[in-house]
Amino acid sequence: MTTPSPWLVRSATDRLRPTPFTAFDVGAAVAAYDRLVAVFDGRARVQYAVKARPDRALMTALVRRGGALDVASPGEIQQALDAGCPPEDIACSNAFADARELAFAREKGVVVFTADSTAMVERLATVCPGASVFVRVAHEHTTGAAQPLVGRFGCGEGEAVRLGLLAVRSGLRMAGLTWHVGSQQHDPAQWERAIARAARITRRIHRHGVTVEHLNLGGGLPGTYRTNVPPVEAYARTILTAVDRCFPHPRQPRLVLEPGRAVVADAGITVSSVKAVVDRPCGTYVVLDAGLWNAGLLDNLGGIEYRVTFPGHPEGVATRPVTLCGPTCDSLDTFTTDGVYQAPLALAPGDRAVIWSTGAYCSTSTLVGFNGYPPVPEHVHVPPGEDADGPPDGAREP
Numbered sequence: 592m593t594t595p596s597p598w599l600v601r602s603a604t605d606r607l608r609p610t611p612f613t614a615f616d617v618g619a620a621v622a623a624y625d626r627l628v629a630v631f632d633g634r635a636r637v638q639y640a641v642k643a644r645p646d647r648a649l650m651t652a653l654v655r656r657g658g659a660l661d662v663a664s665p666g667e668i669q670q671a672l673d674a675g676c677p678p679e680d681i682a683c684s685n686a687f688a689d690a691r692e693l694a695f696a697r698e699k700g701v702v703v704f705t706a707d708s709t710a711m712v713e714r715l716a717t718v719c720p721g722a723s724v725f726v727r728v729a730h731e732h733t734t735g736a737a738q739p740l741v742g743r744f745g746c747g748e749g750e751a752v753r754l755g756l757l758a759v760r761s762g763l764r765m766a767g768l769t770w771h772v773g774s775q776q777h778d779p780a781q782w783e784r785a786i787a788r789a790a791r792i793t794r795r796i797h798r799h800g801v802t803v804e805h806l807n808l809g810g811g812l813p814g815t816y817r818t819n820v821p822p823v824e825a826y827a828r829t830i831l832t833a834v835d836r837c838f839p840h841p842r843q844p845r846l847v848l849e850p851g852r853a854v855v856a857d858a859g860i861t862v863s864s865v866k867a868v869v870d871r872p873c874g875t876y877v878v879l880d881a882g883l884w885n886a887g888l889l890d891n892l893g894g895i896e897y898r899v900t901f902p903g904h905p906e907g908v909a910t911r912p913v914t915l916c917g918p919t920c921d922s923l924d925t926f927t928t929d930g931v932y933q934a935p936l937a938l939a940p941g942d943r944a945v946i947w948s949t950g951a952y953c954s955t956s957t958l959v960g961f962n963g964y965p966p967v968p969e970h971v972h973v974p975p976g977e978d979a980d981g982p983p984d985g986a987r988e989p
């Protein structure tokens with residue numbers, strides 16, 4: 592489990608700041624990035640998946656450290672450029688990007704794309720001639736992932752070979768293979784499976800004299816939620832061992848990691864207050880002022896259970912099972928449908944509840960005002976030196 596940064600711990604217990612609010616520590620996210628680079632022995636370039644949290648100061652800091660950025664849309668391309676990312680370090684991984692979106696990318700100088708269909712290879716050859724293409728391979732296994740990316744994403748082995756060769760015949764460059772083993776992936780062995788498959792595809796492509804230059808290992812590395820996961824070192828060990836076994840030197844492709852969650856999840860928290868504690872025949876409901884819609888806690892719908900603590904109540908006090916809910920009058924605004932949270936028996940309206948590891952996929956997932964509840968305000972801490980155009984003391988407040 593990642594230890595929260597001192598700034599996050601202070602924010603979690605800040606009684607003066609009105610709730611609800613989100614606190615995000617750019618320094619903690621940068622530290623998570625540095626740790627990933629280190630545990631992978633510097634062998635993998637980290638290409639941060641901007642969709643997890645397009646924080647400008649964070650993107651700038653990662654690019655300064657030699658990182659790249661993974662984007663999906665013109666909006667994210669612009670965010671990456673605005674953060675100072677050179678266009679050649681922006682990879683557009685949306686295999687459904689249309690001609691208008693691709694033309695935008697080309698005009699901005701983006702040269703790396705993903706394809707998993709003939710139509711996309713042909714579109715790239717027409718709109719972005721000479722571009723580099725990653726062929727996305729399907730990972731049709733749901734094992735271990737809170738949010739599997741199956742069905743819509745990626746092609747089978749034979750098709751990957753065909754698309755790679757088609758790309759080269761169409762004047763594109765075969766940048767490599769990419770996949771995603773599912774978000775919040777608990778099982779490092781899923782990468783072993785994906786790497787073995789990539790090796791089979793690579794051997795078949797090599798027979799045609801085409802080199803597979805990179806393996807993009809995708810996202811999926813976990814954040815710290817209620818279900819325990821192996822330490823990131825275990826993932827790195829499994830992945831690097833599988834790469835060395837399946838891709839003997841000297842023809843080893845260069846490695847790319849594409850984490851979103853693992854960089855930002857643990858760098859954010861959401862601080863809320865209890866609005867009501869309601870006893871019903873079917874159980875006790877605790878209504879918080881932060882929830883699915885106003886705090887973007889959409890992972891509540893996606894197989895993830897946030898850790899929630901109640902700072903006014905010491906650890907070890909008597910608790911009871913409750914269902915946690917957000918503030919809207921909406922049945923979906925509930926913390927998991929099957930997980931049961933324990934809350935102190937003495938919990939009362941006005942008490943604080945801290946929702947941990949809300950740094951990923953929340954800031955851009957809030958609704959603009961569902962049920963009249965505006966998105967929760969965000970407080971972002973930027974360590975001195977990490978924000979080129981930020982205030983000198985490093986604190987950036989909304």
Ligand SMILES: Cc1ncc(COP(=O)(O)O)c(C=O)c1O
Nearest residue numbers: 640684774810811849850851852
């Ligand atoms: C193509 C791609 N890469 C990387 C990611 C980041 O995934 P994660 O947040 O699980 O690391 C995603 C997220 O869905 C994605 O679609």
